[in-house]
Amino acid sequence: MSFQDDDDDDENNAETSSHTLTRTNNYEGEDTSPTTTRELRGWYAYPIAAEVFAVVAVGAFFPVILEQLARENGVFFSDRSKACVQTSSASARFRTRGDGQKDGGAQQCMVTFLGREMSTSSFAMYTFSTAVLVQAVVLVCFSSFADHGPYRKNMLMVFAYTGSIASCLFIFISPAVFYLAPILVILGITSLGCSFVLLNAFLPLLVANHPDNSSNSSLSADSSSEVELEALNPEASAHPIHRSDPDKLSRDLERSAQMSSQGVGKGYIAAVLVQALSICVLWAFSKTSIQKRNPSFPIRVILFIVGAWWAMFTIPTLLWLQTRPGPPLPTQTQRRTLSGPQKLSMFSTFLFYTSFSLRSFWRTLKRATSLRQTLLFLISWFLLSDAIATISGTAVLFARTELHMSTIAIALLSITSIGSGIVGAFAWPRVQRHFNLQPKTVLLLCVAGMEIIPLYGLLGYIPLFRALGFIGLQKAWEIYPIAVIHGIVMGGISSYARSVYATLIPEGSEAAFFALYAVTDKGSSVFGPALVGQIVDQAGTIRPVFIFLAVLVVLPAPLLWRLDVEKGREDARAMAEGDARGRGAYARVH
Structure with a gap:
């Protein structure tokens, strides 16, 4: 993590002079220096x-x-006249019930934001x-x-x-x-x-x-x-990628x-x-x-x-x-008037390039929808990404509000998950080689591993375990083994989702399709957390969310099971060959 002092440029100059790149520039201003x-x-x-x-x-x-900032402005779910945090001149503390247990152990605090009442977790x-x-x-x-x-x-x-x-x-x-x-x-x-x-x-x-x-x-x-x-912007460059x-x-x-x-x-x-x-x-x-x-x-x-x-x-x-x-930005046509070309405003320029981006993305999306197996994977990845993001956010809030874990304990929980993720990233390839598994199979195993998390949380509803006082995430220590499972599973998903998807992309369109992959990944997390917020607002507690999470995690499994990677590879190859023929015909005409 240290950076060596590179004020002396001799190293880089020598490195540059010793290697000569003869690659011709694809456009004016392209930097092809080593x-x-x-x-x-x-x-x-x-x-x-x-x-x-x-x-x-x-x-x-x-x-x-x-959650903490909202809690300090919140009232209890069952009694809206009682503040969740009572501030005195000497201290700020959680209000407690007569039995000495913290309020909020079985309910949530509510806060008003933008004119709507919601729980501090949601x-x-x-x-x-x-x-x-x-x-x-x-x-x-x-x-x-x-x-x-x-x-x-x-x-x-x-x-x-x-x-x-x-x-x-x-x-x-x-x-x-x-x-x-x-x-x-x-x-x-x-x-x-x-x-x-x-x-x-x-x-x-x-x-x-x-x-x-x-x-x-x-x-x-x-x-x-x-x-x-x-x-x-897959069509912005006139120089497609070739292998x-x-x-x-x-x-x-x-x-x-x-x-x-x-x-x-x-x-x-x-x-x-x-x-x-x-x-x-x-x-x-x-x-x-x-x-x-x-x-x-x-x-x-x-x-x-x-x-x-x-x-x-x-x-x-x-x-x-x-x-x-x-490459240079595409130019916007200037309007001509009697007095000459009209100067374009910054706002019109902004709208032009924003529209250009949206049109380019839409073209990529249409190409992806014509590839059945690629579309099947993108839908399953959308659902899986949503489940991952929702579980991660819900776990922290559950630890905070239901298990009353301290901030230090939550920080340790994060380290546990990260460390397990590193282990998982190295372990899954060994498992794949040992059992000769397909990448799709590894992904399905990871989905099964992720399903353990909400199912274990649902065990807290079973009377036998409730009587025991542990099992089903009733005690704070139980969430650490769950964090280990989460990290190991995430190590596999991070490695193999991209590997499966890469085989379903037409040759020469890798960048365009990985952009769609990125937007699918980042945009999916809008829905799960919002639905969790709705459930918590209605129930006044986070535990019922485990039912929703159990369903959400399993949704991509049937789609991944139906995914035919070989068929997807053939379809992608056919599209790439069609693109190549189209470029050849265009070149002959021009």
Whole structure:
């Protein structure tokens, strides 16, 4: 996680001079200079910067801070005249019943937001639903700006520092202005998702221009990389991707996967370190009276640290990652008047390029719907992604409100899940090789493993287990084995979903179809958390949500079972051959 001082440019100059790329430029201004060690360090720096926000803020503390801020403004579900948190001059504490147990153990706190009464748990779930919806819309609408000219890196920096500032601003969000917290969460999550997609769009460029590549190389296919953004405009470039050199493709895919995995690994290491630091911060505040007077303040301090970390470690990316300009933006026709061409307003230009992005995405979507097996997978991935996001958010809120786990315990829960995910990422390939399983089969096993989580929660309804007082997530310690299962399963899903999908993509359209994959992934999480919020508002407790989650997790299984990967591969090959014939006919005519 340290960055070597690279003020001396001799290393990079020598590296550049020793490798000559003879690849001709596809468009004016294309940067085909060799990828340097400094540039790679700049690329690796960003996962170290932003993955901390993804794991520590989004995965662990955003649900907690949203619920806590709302709780400090809430009243009990059964008695709207009683505040959930009673503040005195000396301390702020949860109200308690006469038997000494905390209120809220069997019910939720309710808060009024935007004129509607909702539980404090659903307040967090609604915020996450809105955030992922905004993220998907921004990704689709602004892709044309990021795919052309120097805008890719510029927008990466804009999103990075917008997200980091939003995280830092939580230090000022007291319970009195809790209604501002969703705005910062939406800004942070949207910035995080879009910045990672922008970063991943650099990956095929870094691979294609790597000094080890042979000369006369063109931009390699990126089916195993994380390229998602530039694909939203599949018809913007006049130079489609070709797999003319299978050996080079194999080398590029291997290098792309290696670079991607290194970035993810460095990011997770950074996230674990900062999560450990956050535990120390929480422990330190627990020894003071500050936390008693202001329960949300320690979490806000952690979010400030996370935002500062994001901003600081983005600096190497800003300094070292080359711009690598994309093709020029398409031009907008100027209206002509008697006095000459009319100057276009910024608003009309914005509408033109937004419309361009939407049309490009719509063309990709229509192509995908004509491939039956590809469409089947995208629908199943939409449902599976929704289930994953919903379970993750619900688990944190359940631990917080039903099991009354402390913020430190929730941070440890996050570390448990991350560590198990790393184990799962290494373990599933061994399981696949040992039992000679197909990637689709591994995905089905992961779905079965994910189904264990809500089913175990439903055991809490069985009278025998309720009498025992444990089993069925009745005790806080039970959620840690569940976190291990969740992490191991997620390690498999993250690895194999992309692997299955890659075989269903027409050759030469990898980037376009992975953009659709990205939007499907990010946009699906709108529905599950919102429905969970509705259930909690009606029931006054989170436990009934396990019924909904059990159904939601199993929904993609029949679709994955029916998926015919071989048939999908043949259909994709036929479409690619049709595209090639069409391009050949176009070239002959012109």
